[in-house]
Amino acid sequence: MMIKLWLFLLLLFLPIFGKAQKATGNNESDSLTRQKSSTTNISEVVIQAAPRSVKLNDGNLTVAVSGNKDFKTSTHLLDVLRKTPGVTIDQEEGIFIGGRVTPAIFIDGKPIVMSNQELQAYLRSLSPEMVESLEVNTNPSSKYDAEFKGIIDIKLKKNTDLGWKGNYNGNLYAYKFNSRENTLNLTYNTEKVAYSFQGGYNDGISFYQYNALQRLANTNVMRTRTYQEDQVNVYNIQAGADFRLNDKNRLRLNLRGSSREIDRMRLGSLYTTDKSETQLVFNTGNENPMHYSQNNYGITTDYSFQNKGFKINFLGNYLSVKNKQKDDFINRDKTSSEVLSYWKSDLVNKIDIYTGQIDASQKIGEAEVEAGLKYSQSNTNNNIRYDTLSVNNQFAFDPDRSNLFSYKEKILAGYLAYKQKFGKLQINAGLRLENTNSVSDAVTLDSIVSRNYLEWLPSFSANYTFNKSNELSLSYSRKITRPVFSQLNPFRYYFSPLNYSIGNPYLQPSFTSQIKATYRYKNWITSFTIGKEKDVMARYPIYNPKTNVLEYLGANLPYRNFAVLETSFPVKITKWWNMTSQISGYYNYEFRPYLDQVFTLGIYNYEIRVNQVFTLPKGYTVNLFANYESKTGNSLYIIKPRYSIDLSIQKSWLDNKLNTKIGYNNIFDTYDQQLEFRHKQIMDNQFRHWWDNSRFYFSLSYSFGGSKYQAKESQRTEEENRAR
Numbered sequence: 001m002m003i004k005l006w007l008f009l010l011l012l013f014l015p016i017f018g019k020a021q022k023a024t025g026n027n028e029s030d031s032l033t034r035q036k037s038s039t040t041n042i043s044e045v046v047i048q049a050a051p052r053s054v055k056l057n058d059g060n061l062t063v064a065v066s067g068n069k070d071f072k073t074s075t076h077l078l079d080v081l082r083k084t085p086g087v088t089i090d091q092e093e094g095i096f097i098g099g100r101v102t103p104a105i106f107i108d109g110k111p112i113v114m115s116n117q118e119l120q121a122y123l124r125s126l127s128p129e130m131v132e133s134l135e136v137n138t139n140p141s142s143k144y145d146a147e148f149k150g151i152i153d154i155k156l157k158k159n160t161d162l163g164w165k166g167n168y169n170g171n172l173y174a175y176k177f178n179s180r181e182n183t184l185n186l187t188y189n190t191e192k193v194a195y196s197f198q199g200g201y202n203d204g205i206s207f208y209q210y211n212a213l214q215r216l217a218n219t220n221v222m223r224t225r226t227y228q229e230d231q232v233n234v235y236n237i238q239a240g241a242d243f244r245l246n247d248k249n250r251l252r253l254n255l256r257g258s259s260r261e262i263d264r265m266r267l268g269s270l271y272t273t274d275k276s277e278t279q280l281v282f283n284t285g286n287e288n289p290m291h292y293s294q295n296n297y298g299i300t301t302d303y304s305f306q307n308k309g310f311k312i313n314f315l316g317n318y319l320s321v322k323n324k325q326k327d328d329f330i331n332r333d334k335t336s337s338e339v340l341s342y343w344k345s346d347l348v349n350k351i352d353i354y355t356g357q358i359d360a361s362q363k364i365g366e367a368e369v370e371a372g373l374k375y376s377q378s379n380t381n382n383n384i385r386y387d388t389l390s391v392n393n394q395f396a397f398d399p400d401r402s403n404l405f406s407y408k409e410k411i412l413a414g415y416l417a418y419k420q421k422f423g424k425l426q427i428n429a430g431l432r433l434e435n436t437n438s439v440s441d442a443v444t445l446d447s448i449v450s451r452n453y454l455e456w457l458p459s460f461s462a463n464y465t466f467n468k469s470n471e472l473s474l475s476y477s478r479k480i481t482r483p484v485f486s487q488l489n490p491f492r493y494y495f496s497p498l499n500y501s502i503g504n505p506y507l508q509p510s511f512t513s514q515i516k517a518t519y520r521y522k523n524w525i526t527s528f529t530i531g532k533e534k535d536v537m538a539r540y541p542i543y544n545p546k547t548n549v550l551e552y553l554g555a556n557l558p559y560r561n562f563a564v565l566e567t568s569f570p571v572k573i574t575k576w577w578n579m580t581s582q583i584s585g586y587y588n589y590e591f592r593p594y595l596d597q598v599f600t601l602g603i604y605n606y607e608i609r610v611n612q613v614f615t616l617p618k619g620y621t622v623n624l625f626a627n628y629e630s631k632t633g634n635s636l637y638i639i640k641p642r643y644s645i646d647l648s649i650q651k652s653w654l655d656n657k658l659n660t661k662i663g664y665n666n667i668f669d670t671y672d673q674q675l676e677f678r679h680k681q682i683m684d685n686q687f688r689h690w691w692d693n694s695r696f697y698f699s700l701s702y703s704f705g706g707s708k709y710q711a712k713e714s715q716r717t718e719e720e721n722r723a724r
Contacts, residue, residue: 053570054085054525057135058428059463059473059518061086061525065131066157069613070570070580073623073648073661075171075699076181077126077154083611083625085525085568085582086136087152091671091691093120095152098138098529099564099586103150110302111145113317113353118258118296121236125183125200127169127701129659132157138529139475139516142430142459143370143417146480149512164188165705175695179204179232186705194242202234210268210495212687217545219275224496224687226268235259252302262292268496269334284340286497287330295322309363316356323349331497341497342389343398351485353378367420370430373413380407380485403491404443405505409482411436424465432457434480440488440505449505455480473518483507483537487554498547501539504554510535526567534559540594540636543683550685563587576616582609592635595682605632621650623663633675640674644693661699669694 053064063084065071074080082089088096097103104111105119114122135153144151159165164187171181183200212224238256245251266288272281301316325347331340357374386401417430433456440449461475489503514531536557543550563586570580589602607629614622628643648663671693676686 054523054568056463056471056473056518056520056525058426059139059461059475059516060135060137061518061527062133062135064133065128068128069578069615069621070611070623071128072613072621073650073663074128075661075663075697076169077123077128077131078120080128080131080134081123081152083580083609084134084136085580086138086527086566086584088607091673091689091693097136097150097152099562099588101138101150103136103152104145104148106151106153108155109153110315111148111317112300113298113319113355115294115296115319115321115351117260117294118236118298121200121202121234121258121260124171124181124202125169125185125198125236126154126156127167127659129701129703130157130167130185131155138527139461139477139514140459141417141428141461141475141477142415142432142457143372145374145413146432146434146455146457146478147482149479149481159187159189159194162189162191163706165703167701167703169699169701171697171699173204173695173697175692176207177205177229177692179206192244194244196240196242198236198238200234200236202232204232206230206232207692209690210687211690212499212685214550214686215275215684216272216548217543220272220281221275221277222270222272222548224268224270224499226266226496228264228266231263233261248305248307250304250306252300254298254300254302256296256298258294258296260292260294262290264288264290264292266290270496270498283334284497285332285334287332288327288494290325290327292323292325294324296320309368310361312358312360314356314358317353318355319351319353321349321351323347323351325349329494329497339389343401344387344395345384345401346387347382347384349380349382351378351380366422367418370415370417370419372415374411375413376409376411378407378409382406382485382489382491384491399444401492402444403489405441405489405491406443407438407440407485407488409436409438426463428459428461428463430459432459436482436509438482442490442505445490447505455511469522471520473516475516477514479512479514480509481512481533481537482509483554487537499550499552501552502554507537507554508535508556510537510556524567524569527565529564530562532559532561536560536590538592538634540592541677541683541685543685550683558591558593560591561587561589576614578613578615580611582611583607586632588634590635594636599635599679601635603633605630619651623648623650633678636678638676638678640676642671642673644668644671657703659699659701662697664694664696666694 053068055062071080081087132155137151140148140151167185169183173179181202186197188195208228210226214222236258240254243251268286270284297320299318304313327345329343355376359372361370382405384403386398387395388398390396413434415432419428435454437452457478459477463473465471487503488505492500492502494500512533516529518527538557539552565585568582572578584607586605592599609627612624625646631641633639644666646665650661652659672690674688677683
């Protein structure tokens with residue numbers, strides 16, 4: 001482990017060592033200096049500014065993607081986001097910005113309504129060459145939904161050539177098991193209509209391991225081990241048409257569907273000894289085979305009208321998600337193979353989401369006034385039935401575990417925004433009003449929770465451009481975070497026979513107020529955010545010393561204070577060596593009542609990421625990406641530090657029509673997550689999550705088709721103009 005850490009530090013600070021050598025070289029003798037001048041040495045380089053691939057847009061970081069050397073070896077957009085300043089991708093491919101904020105994903109300035117699994121598949125289908133830029137907004141204004149505490153806006157490259165074009169992207173991953181990703185993109189443009197089609201198929205096996213060590217209340221020592229394999233098959237298809245009705249009117253339609261099938265086998269054991277760890281108390285094994293399926297269908301309609309300084313836009317979305325899951329939970333005595341318990345579950349989950357919004361804006365000289373209305377409705381129904389094997393070897397309905405739960409939510413929102421430019425200063429102000437009406441019905445528990453509340457949510461920002469090299473932005477916003485279905489649903493999700501989580505239908509929404517300052521000096525961008533969140537939604541463990549059951553429950557904490565400091569700066573070391581460094585520091589202070597005590601603890605942690613790109617002869621590009629996360633946690637848990645190193649190579653062929661990439665992610669397999677409970681007098685527990693993200697990959701992309709003319713782009717949105 002120590003050797004790996006030293007190697008990581010060497011790769012991380014190699015450029016700094018090079019600069020240090022240059023500084024000390026001035027003290028050497030003239031003869032030695034003359035001898036070195038005849039050879040090429042890294043210590044002799046002159047640090048230059050890298051080409052500008054980042055900029056600020058209303059205080060938001062905007063990063064060029066297509067043609068950016070930092071992303072040439074990336075296989076898809078999730079891989080690009082891992083290397084984007086201010087963005088973090090965790091081991092389960094969750095996306096976070098500004099610390100631990102889950103952002104909304106926009107495409108060309110418009111929100112997309114997708115399930116989490118569908119969204120991940122979509123981002124994997126986008127190669128870097130298909131994306132013009134990314135905009136990372138960590139403090140959205142009142143123009144956007146109040147639940148959007150952050151936004152990543154993906155600007156796709158526009159194809160205005162008449163005729164048809166196509167692109168195939170294929171990725172192969174090799175580790176203990178293999179997996180494959182295949183995507184076909186086709187476009188056909190006429191003078192009036194642009195058609196698009198995308199089809200994809202992904203399959204493979206992934207695996208996961210969980211280990212825990214717990215010293216029980218009776219002084220026994222229990223070790224939990226879990227091994228899980230997932231056989232995954234994913235199909236997705238979408239088709240769209242963009243109608244250029246005339247110079248003022250435009251209509252877009254998009255239809256999509258996806259299907260996901262997962263066959264999972266989870267094997268585990270509970271191995272318990274006395275406190276000396278010499279006498280066996282019990283040794284049980286558990287099997288949890290599972291079959292899961294998800295089917296998604298979505299429709300998007302987008303109409304816009306633009307005439308001089310007036311614009312109006314309507315956006316409608318419908319999403320239908322149906323989940324089915326069947327589990328078997330079999331627990332045996334490993335010594336005698338006797339079945340200790342056996343239960344089955346059958347889950348059906350159905351989600352329907354409808355959204356409709358209309359936005360209008362009018363320019364008045366140097367000012368612009370915007371207003372909009374939005375209505376959204378979501379209906380979720382969850383029915384899970386458990387049957388337990390009885391003493392007469394018959395399965396009987398288990399009312400204690402079974403659960404019937406529904407959640408309905410309606411949100412009506414409106415906003416008014418104003419922005420104006422005064423020379424080098426631009427001011428933006430907005431006010432949003434949201435009314436939420438929700439009903440959660442835990443039928444099994446005979447509990448109905450109804451809520452109806454109205455919230456005013458203001459925002460303000462100011463951006464001052466001193467000159468081309470210096471820019472300062474200051475912004476304020478107030479946001480609301482509503483509990484999601486999984487946090488509300490009071491059913492058990494099992495990690496092991498003695499460990500599960502359960503939702504809380506009485507959770508309240510949380511409210512966040514924050515201030516953010518961003519400064520850009522050339523390519524160096526630094527931001528500082530400070531804020532407070534009230535009624536924080538969090539999970540907490542409850543340990544039963546009699547049954548040794550560990551439950552994870554949901555609750556609202558009174559408040560937490562937080563701060564985030566982020567900086568990123570690209571440096572061109574030589575003509576063939578570019579480096580981008582990212583340093584982030586986080587502070588979190590929780591006021592957490594827990595059991596009969598109140599825990600207050602300020603946590604400081606940091607993250608360092610270094611992305612090095614080497615442009616070699618004959619068109620080869622080599623990328624070395626290193627990431628380090630320091631020790632962190634919260635009031636209850638310590639999370640130990642971890643790091644990862646990725647290496648990849650890219651080469652284009654056949655006039656750039658064929659693009660190949662090979663690489664190895666997480667070379668040393670060091671990106672597991674280890675947690676330890678802080679308060680040993682309450683519970684002595686430590687555990688480790690491990691995912692199979694150490695893998696070799698090969699990626700191939702091929703572009704085909706042709707066209708001779710360009711269509712007239714009769715109407716451009718503000719977002720499209722910014723991306724030019």
